[in-house]
Amino acid sequence: MQNYVFGADIGGTSVKLGLFYSDGELLEKWEIPTRTVNGGVHVLPDVAQAIMTAMERHGISASQVVGIGIGVPGPVDDSFTVNKCVNLGWGVFNIKERMNELLPEIPHVAAGNDANVAALGELWRGGGRGSQSAVMITLGTGVGGGVVLDGKIVAGRNGGAGEIGHMTVEPGETVPCSCGKCGCLEQYTSARGVVRMAKVMLSQCDTPSKLRRIEDFTSKHICELAAVGDHMALKIIDRFGDYLGRAMSYISCTVDPDVFIIGGGMSKAGNIVTDAALKYYRKYAFHVSKETGAAIAMLGNDAGIYGCARMVLK
Amino acid sequence: MQNYVFGADIGGTSVKLGLFYSDGELLEKWEIPTRTVNGGVHVLPDVAQAIMTAMERHGISASQVVGIGIGVPGPVDDSFTVNKCVNLGWGVFNIKERMNELLPEIPHVAAGNDANVAALGELWRGGGRGSQSAVMITLGTGVGGGVVLDGKIVAGRNGGAGEIGHMTVEPGETVPCSCGKCGCLEQYTSARGVVRMAKVMLSQCDTPSKLRRIEDFTSKHICELAAVGDHMALKIIDRFGDYLGRAMSYISCTVDPDVFIIGGGMSKAGNIVTDAALKYYRKYAFHVSKETGAAIAMLGNDAGIYGCARMVLK
Structure with a gap:
């Protein structure tokens, strides 16, 4: 008899759901809105409902479901206690216990922080495939990360x-990060941060650059111009x-x-980004680790549901 | 019937040995010289001989020995392959297999890098007691470390x-570390590094300090003077x-x-060292982790044998 796993990657606006065969193959994926009203009280019942509907649609019985993996946009500890998700209005509670109340016939529930779960997904089926441990760095609006060992x-x-x-990479910085500290990596390497840094660099010199002619340029413009040899764009990426x-x-x-594993919007520029990072990684890394590589994330927005499934299947 | 565990912490000049009850209590500890001649070919036979002699002395049979844990002054991977120990003259080989040849009646052998093993020992029975995960930082002649998670x-x-x-904490440094890179943490916070940094700081100002009157002052002098309020010593420790x-x-x-867990010679200064580190840790750490504490290592040179025993007993 075929067995199945559900993954539910909960985001601030939508929940990404995945139905997998127990060998890890994705059978179906879909999304439902995240109802954050009333302290997010509807979010998990909506997920449970979506899972029940999918089981009905595919004629899957509860005994065929190995378990449910859940990605949460906030801190989750090893016993699956959620420690506040501001985006969802959630306080502190045990997400496994709540799911067990909602779907008592599917007792096996695992949960993790969404960035960590995405890292697990990429390690399993994406850019880190074949490795046992990986650190994923997501260069999006902010800079997130996930650490998976063994x-x-x-x-x-x-x-x-x-x-x-x-990480405070520029201790002398005076402009604060969104977290309140100054000099965080995010302030220089997120999609937003690299634009801010570029504007500062452009204001401090007269080097001609096509960037000067683009009002409200984005990180994509910087990467594209670096790829065609714009001197200033190359300096920024460096x-x-x-x-x-x-x-x-x-x-x-x-x-x-x-x-x-490098993911997020900035990673779409591919080698431009990884080559620049590895050039300096090799300069700063301790000699035994100098040859460690950097892969581009492959699963995009699906990394989370793959990681959710993986949490259950291990 | 009482069961036992042996720990062997191999150093460049001596091997520290420990005989433990299987509940983790230390029964006896002793040392033998490390014979590094002929590519270190005698080291493991000497360890095996010391273990057999101790078994005889205490009337312990092989069936009463749960296993042997070994700390190695070099990299050891998860399958217990040693990847060169320059101090011992060792190349690449599997240390578990070698020990199994030497003591076939005691099949359970585990091994790890000495710094990691010491961290495990401190977590189990020393400064990190009661915790599940710890990072130990050893501030000795160099700066070493060990990471233990779960x-x-x-x-x-x-x-x-x-x-x-x-870790490259001062990217602008021009003086090289012993590893060849410039700006490593070790260059500022090892017992030797803090003296070097102090000399640079003293040469750059005229602030009076008792340090100026001590020829060839050591890190101990700096810590002692900081403890009694010497302004310059306090600046150096800061x-x-x-x-x-x-x-x-x-x-x-x-x-x-x-x-x-802070260990090594510098840690003997106690709060002076941890207070200075935590002051800045709290400035630079991400807010969720700001309250993490720093304990002083408690086991001294015995941390290794405790960690060796722990590797076997888990």
Whole structure:
């Protein structure tokens, strides 16, 4: 008899759902809105309802469901206690216990922070395939991260593991990060941060650049112009790589992963981004770890549901 | 019937041995010289001989020995393959297989890098007692480290996990570290590094200090003078704390441990050292991890044998 797994990657506006065969193959994926009203009280019942509907649609009985994996946009500890999700209005509660109340016939529930779960998904079926440990760095609006060692998510005592974006890489910085500290990696290497840094660099010199002619340029413009040899864009990407590569070297001095996985909007520029980061990574890394590679994330928005399934299938 | 465990912490000049009851209580400890001649070919036979002699002395049969844990002064991977120990003259070989040849009646052998093993020992019976995860930072002649998560040593792909001393905390440094890079944590926070930094700081100002009157002052002098309020010594310890605290914040952004354990010669100064580090740790750490504490290592040179026993008993 065929067995199945459900993954539910809960985001601030929608929940991504995946139905997988127990060998890890994706059978169906879909989305439902995240109803954050009333302290997010509807979110998990909506997920349970979506799972029941899908089971009916495919004629799957509860005994055929190995379990449900859930990605949460906030800290989750090893016993699956959620410690506040501001985006959802959630306080502190045990998500496994809540799901067991909603779907008592499917007792096996696992949960993790969404960034960590995405890292697990990429390690399993994406850019980190074939490795046992990886650190994923997501260069999006902010900079997030996930640490997976020996196939297991590292959450940390306070759910702070993988908060790569808040490494203080520029102690002398006076402009504050959204977190309140100054000099965080996110301020230089997120899609938004690299634009801010570019504007500062452009204001400090007269080097001609096509960037000067684009009002409200984005990180995509910077990467595209660097790819065609715009001198200033190359300088910006070089400094971006200096910060990111140094942060990666700190990660290696701590856990020495098999591979780095670079995801998020900035990663769409591909080699431009990884080459710049690895150039400086090799400069700053301890010699034994110098050859560690950086892969581009492959699963995009599906990384979360794959990671959810993986949490259950291990 | 009482069961026992042996720990053998191999150093460049001596092997520290420990005989433990299987509940973790230390029954006897002793040392034998490390014979590094002929590519270190005698080291493991000597360890095996010492274990057999101790078994005879205490009337312990092989069936009463749960296993042997070994600390190695070099990289060891998860399958117990040693990847060169320059201090011992060792190349690449599997240390478990070698021990099984020497003592076939005691099949259970575990091994790890000495710094990681010491961290495990401190977590189990020393400064980190009661925690599940810890990062130990050893401030000795160099700066070493060990990472233990969920009671398990993190070795890393290349045995580079825990190489805290080689985080590049001062990218603009022009003086090279012993590793060849410039700006490593070790250059500012090891017993030797803090003296070097102090001399640079003293040469750059005229602030009076008792340090100026001590020829060839040591890190101990700096800590002692800081404790009695010598202004310059306090400034040096403050900068030491800035570097160390920042490195600790990078560790928290990666694995968010339960506790830091500070060991090595510098740790004998106690609160002077941890207070300086935590002051800056709290400045640089991501907010969720700000309250993580730093304990002073308690087991001294015995941390290794305790960690060796723990590897076997888990």
